Amino acid sequence: MADLFFESIEGVKKPYIDSLQRLLKQLRSPFAEGDDVGIKLHWGERGNRSFLPPDYAREIAAWLMDRGAKPFVFDTTVLYSGGRRTAQDSLNTAASHGYTAEFLECPVIIADGMDGKNVVSIPAGYKHFPTVQVCNIFEQAKGFVIFSHVKGHMVSLFGGAIKNLSMGFASRAQKQRMHSDYHPVLNKKKCTRCGLCVEICSTKAATISEPEYPKYDLKKCIGCAQCIAMCPEMALQIFWNSDMTVFQEKLVETAAAVWKKIQNKSVVINALLNITEECDCLPGKNHIIGRDLGFISGYHPVAVDEESLKKTGTDIFEKAHPGIPWQRQFTYAREIGF
Numbered sequence: 001m002a003d004l005f006f007e008s009i010e011g012v013k014k015p016y017i018d019s020l021q022r023l024l025k026q027l028r029s030p031f032a033e034g035d036d037v038g039i040k041l042h043w044g045e046r047g048n049r050s051f052l053p054p055d056y057a058r059e060i061a062a063w064l065m066d067r068g069a070k071p072f073v074f075d076t077t078v079l080y081s082g083g084r085r086t087a088q089d090s091l092n093t094a095a096s097h098g099y100t101a102e103f104l105e106c107p108v109i110i111a112d113g114m115d116g117k118n119v120v121s122i123p124a125g126y127k128h129f130p131t132v133q134v135c136n137i138f139e140q141a142k143g144f145v146i147f148s149h150v151k152g153h154m155v156s157l158f159g160g161a162i163k164n165l166s167m168g169f170a171s172r173a174q175k176q177r178m179h180s181d182y183h184p185v186l187n188k189k190k191c192t193r194c195g196l197c198v199e200i201c202s203t204k205a206a207t208i209s210e211p212e213y214p215k216y217d218l219k220k221c222i223g224c225a226q227c228i229a230m231c232p233e234m235a236l237q238i239f240w241n242s243d244m245t246v247f248q249e250k251l252v253e254t255a256a257a258v259w260k261k262i263q264n265k266s267v268v269i270n271a272l273l274n275i276t277e278e279c280d281c282l283p284g285k286n287h288i289i290g291r292d293l294g295f296i297s298g299y300h301p302v303a304v305d306e307e308s309l310k311k312t313g314t315d316i317f318e319k320a321h322p323g324i325p326w327q328r329q330f331t332y333a334r335e336i337g338f
């Protein structure tokens with residue numbers, strides 16, 4: 001508990017900058033002068049109205065600059081269509097939500113690159129994932145601030161630091177590996193027969209012969225999801241995993257692998273504000289299910305998420321998303337030494 005800090009928003013006017021400043025003052029900075037530090041956050045899907053305003057990220061960037069560090073803000077591209085599927089779309093969405101270099105006074109980047117290919121496999125060594133594929137950001141940043149908006153989620157119950165480290169760092173293929181049954185199924189109406197899925201399939205499971213549509217040999221397919229992630233037409237269907245417990249474990253494994261790489265120079269901050277039923281990946285006005293509480297920070301994502309749930313209570317999320325075995329995130333994190 002000594003390494004967890006909470007600052008309430010009681011008596012503070014929106015956007016609660018004073019609360020965040022008080023929190024940051026208490027934090028022990030692990031960053032050295034001149035360190036490039038990535039602030040990992042989610043600027044909200046195009047049309048989403050409950051994302052965190054950029055004022056907080058700007059405050060965190062200012063705190064880092066005061067310590068001589070060189071901050072930048074980043075996110076990764078996503079699997080589904082919308083305003084963040086491509087890097088350029090995502091940057092446009094960021095800008096429309098106020099996340100610009102001018103306002104933040106630091107760069108805003110897409111960590112898996114403008115083509116989604118700036119990714120790297122890092123060791124994991126767990127039962128679902130021997131390795132995980134994530135954005136290739138580890139050379140670019142000496143340290144990280146994992147800044148997460150705590151809110152509900154239809155598969156993980158809630159989204160906080162664990163989810164931000166996991167889905168947030170994951171390549172599109174890794175996102176698919178966590179979410180899905182992994183085998184591509186073709187929607188012929190969308191397919192232009194461009195052949196890219198065949199080109200990138202490492203096992204030769206995908207084949208195409210003119211003038212046919214591509215075929216996928218499920219005996220050879222290893223479920224790497226590259227074809228699904230990279231198809232320019234989104235002609236390969238994404239299947240969402242029906243085994244919720246496995247999803248929780250995969251989420252935790254990916255987060256744990258990333259954390260192993262960055263734990264020595266990272267801080268974790270959760271914002272218990274705009275607590276909505278669904279995540280910021282959905283467009284539109286999300287239903288608010290909890291009152292604004294404040295900011296929690298610390299040096300471990302599992303501890304910060306656990307403390308966040310103690311503050312919000314889990315009932316608000318369980319009522320919105322009944323039947324999700326979310327506790328598995330915490331029991332499994334302990335089992336694998338995360």
Ligand code: SF4
Pocket residue numbers: 186190191192193194195196197198214230231232233234235236
């Ligand atoms: S990459 Fe997509 S559009 Fe191109 S051939 Fe494969 S499924 Fe069709």
Ligand code: SF4
Pocket residue numbers: 182183184197200201202203204205206216220221222223224225226227228
């Ligand atoms: S999921 Fe991977 S192995 Fe299977 S067809 Fe697609 S690219 Fe090939």
